[in-house]
Amino acid sequence: MNPSPSMVPARQYRATVLSNRPVSTGLIHLVLECDAPFGFLPGQFAMLNFTGAQRRTFGRPLSILAGEGLRAEFLYRVVGSGTADLSRLVPEDEMTLLGPLGTPFPDRPEDRDAVLLAGGVGLPPVLAWWDRHGRETDRAYFGGRDAGDLPRELLPAAWKMSIDRRQDGDDERLFEGRVPELARTDLAATGRGKSFVLSCGPLLLLQAARRLATEHDWPCFVSMEEHMGCGYGACKGCVVPLQPQPDSPDPWRNATCCQDGPVFDADDIVWNRIL
Ligand SMILES: Cc1cc2nc3c(=O)[nH]c(=O)nc-3n(C[C@H](O)[C@H](O)[C@H](O)COP(=O)(O)OP(=O)(O)OC[C@H]3O[C@@H](n4cnc5c(N)ncnc54)[C@H](O)[C@@H]3O)c2cc1C
Ligand code: FES
Numbered sequence: 001m002n003p004s005p006s007m008v009p010a011r012q013y014r015a016t017v018l019s020n021r022p023v024s025t026g027l028i029h030l031v032l033e034c035d036a037p038f039g040f041l042p043g044q045f046a047m048l049n050f051t052g053a054q055r056r057t058f059g060r061p062l063s064i065l066a067g068e069g070l071r072a073e074f075l076y077r078v079v080g081s082g083t084a085d086l087s088r089l090v091p092e093d094e095m096t097l098l099g100p101l102g103t104p105f106p107d108r109p110e111d112r113d114a115v116l117l118a119g120g121v122g123l124p125p126v127l128a129w130w131d132r133h134g135r136e137t138d139r140a141y142f143g144g145r146d147a148g149d150l151p152r153e154l155l156p157a158a159w160k161m162s163i164d165r166r167q168d169g170d171d172e173r174l175f176e177g178r179v180p181e182l183a184r185t186d187l188a189a190t191g192r193g194k195s196f197v198l199s200c201g202p203l204l205l206l207q208a209a210r211r212l213a214t215e216h217d218w219p220c221f222v223s224m225e226e227h228m229g230c231g232y233g234a235c236k237g238c239v240v241p242l243q244p245q246p247d248s249p250d251p252w253r254n255a256t257c258c259q260d261g262p263v264f265d266a267d268d269i270v271w272n273r274i275l
Contacts, residue, residue, distance in 0.1 A: 006040035007104075013097045015072065017089045021087065023075070025148040028087055029065075029119065030074040034097065038067045042128035042262040043223055046099025047231040054085055061228045061258070063200070064100060065124035065154075072097060075151065077121045077142065084133050102229060103263050105198050105221055112196045115187070115211045115218070116140040116180050119201025123151070125223045125263075126200050127254055129154065139186065143179035143201070147171065180208035192216070197266075200225070203274060210266035220266040226257035233259040240264065241273040 004186045015032035023029045032084050040046075047059030060082040066073040087181065089095065108114060116138065118126035123142060130140055134156075143162040147170045150161055162175040175182040179201070195216065199209035200223035212248040213220030229237035238257035242264070244250050252270040255261065 007041065008100055010099055010101050013037070013038065013072075013099075015097045017091050017093045017095065018071070019091060020089045023151040023153055025145065026077050026145070027075055027123075027149070027151050028078070029151070029154065030062075030076065030086065030089075032072045032074075032095070032097065034072055037069060038072045038097075038100075039066045040064045040072075040100035040128075041104035042132055043105035043125045043178050044100035044102050045125075045262060046097045046101060048054070048074070048086065049096045049098075050085060051094050051096060056082060058229050059096070059098060060086070060227075061101075061231055063121075063124040063128075063223065063225070063262075065128055067100075072099075075121065075124045075154070085211050088230075091218055095271055098231065102258060103261055105223070105263050108133050109196060109219075112194045112218075114138040114140075114191070115183065115192070115195050115197045115212075117143075117183055117197065117199040117201070117205060117212075119143045119179050119205045120145070122199070122201030122205065122223070122225070123154070124200075126198060127154065127156075130159075134158075134208065137225060139183070139190070139192075140194075141179050141183045141186070143182065143205070145176060149190045150174075178208070179205055180212060183212060187212075194218070196220070199223070199266075206266070207271055210271075213266065221263055222264045222266045222269070224261075224264060224269075228263075231258045241270040242268045243270060 013034040018031040032244035049059035083154040140159040196222040197213040206222040225237040241252040
């Protein structure tokens with residue numbers, strides 16, 4: 001693998017909201033215009049914060065969906081007060097953005113096709129990788145809760161989709177079940193040579209992605225969306241347990257999701273310390 005694509009330096013931007021609208025029942029697409037050109041690598045994230053009285057001590061980390069020229073795009077779900085306030089922003093509102101932060105997904109190894117698995121709000125980093133590196137022989141899968149949860153206007157036509165529950169009238173091409181089952185079924189039908197796996201979404205999806213990769217002896221990289229505080233390595237609020245260094249007496253070593261991640265080689269993570 002080539003795990004070290006060249007990084008864009010992080011900086012603080014002032015940003016104006018261009019649009020902030022739902023693209024499915026649960027997902028909101030936020031488009032910002034920054035006060036300077038914004039660059040990033042797929043898998044990196046930014047800390048978004050408000051201005052004025054709404055400003056938080058810590059911003060909220062969101063993976064970068066797209067960024068070109070002055071535009072920066074995100075996709076998020078409302079889970080608490082920060083994302084609820086975010087959902088109330090309207091065009092012309094101002095906010096701040098610190099980024100791009102963190103370690104990106106690796107570039108494509110020359111001789112391998114990609115197998116991409118994303119679930120829910122895990123879509124942005126995986127879709128960003130596809131937009132930059134995807135090719136016809138890659139396979140990409142996205143899973144939502146139900147048909148209304150699928151952000152169809154953002155999903156490329158080549159992606160296959162699964163939903164947890166099928167209802168009357170749902171598109172029959174949708175796979176009923178979880179993303180890893182969809183991937184297994186499709187890969188078994190189409191066959192696969194040398195590949196590598198990239199994944200972002202709930203922890204159970206990341207673990208299943210790793211199992212799939214292990215069965216085929218493929219490399220697997222996952223983006224961990226741990227809870228965060230500062231976003232820059234100071235508070236240690238985002239620890240991810242990794243395999244110990246050789247000869248270390250410790251059963252694991254602590255990495256930070258914000259600086260050492262959010263993308264990790266799935267084989268480096270001590271999964272039974274997380275789940
Ligand atoms: C590197 C990274 C990338 C992320 N990318 C995205 C993204 O692209 N889109 C998106 O919607 N979300 C993403 N998240 C999660 C997002 O940061 C949180 O949902 C958000 O910070 C919650 O803020 P809040 O104030 O609304 O909720 P809070 O009031 O802080 O929390 C509300 C509830 O959500 C839970 N929660 C908070 N943070 C997380 C988290 N990281 N993972 C799971 N549960 C959490 C809390 O335990 C609580 O139950 C990412 C997180 C990280 C670390
Ligand atoms: S969020 Fe503070 S160390 Fe990672």
